[in-house]
Amino acid sequence: MKAIWNGQVLAESEDTLVVENNHYFPAESINSEFFKASDTHTNCPWKGVASYYTVEVNGESNKDAAWFYPSASDLAKNIESYVAFWKGVEVVK
Template sequence: MKAIWKDKIIAESSNTKVVENNHYFPREDIKEEFFKPSDSHTRCPWKGKASYFHIEVDGELNKDAAWYYPEASHAAKPIENHVAFWNGVKVTE
């Protein structure tokens, strides 16, 4: 699977995990140079507290376009520290 934004591959993995129709990429399979820390957080009732990244490609910023669970709940442990995308990021094979 590949995550693409602005025609750049920002993550690529043959080891994603699918939860609620979202592909979660292992943290080691994202291209860190495109990811900027965000102060945003949300809470999922069953997965726990999510943290976010902004994605920056060629000087253009996509705010909070990636999220992950640094300390996932017991039920969501398989996706702990895996990164998922939205907000215009295309995930494709």
Template sequence: MKAIWNNKVIAESSRTKIVENNYYFPKEDIKEQYFKPSDYHTRCPWKGKASYYHIEVDGELNKDAAWYYPEASHAAKPIEDHVAFWNGVKVTE
């Protein structure tokens, strides 16, 4: 699977996991140069507290476009430290 934004592949993996129709990429399979930490957080009732990244490609910023669970709940441990995308990031084979 590939995650693409602004015509750049920002993550690529054959080890994604699907949860609630979202592909979660192992953190080691994202291209870190495009990811900037965000102060934004949300809470999922069953997965726990999510942290976010801004994605920056060729000077364009997509705020809070990627999220992950640094300390996932017991039920969500398989996606701990895996990154998922939204806000215009295309995930494709």
């Protein structure tokens, strides 16, 4: 699977995990040069507190376009630190 935005591959992995129709990419599969930590956090009742990244490619920013669970709940430990995408980031085979 590949996550693509603004013509760049943000992440690529054969080992994504699908939860609630979102592909979660292993942390080591993201191209960290395109990711900037965000102060945004949200709470999922069963996964825990999510942290976000703003994606920056070719001088353009996509605020909070990627999220992950740095300390996932026991029910979601399998996706802890994995990264998922939204806000126009295309996830394709």
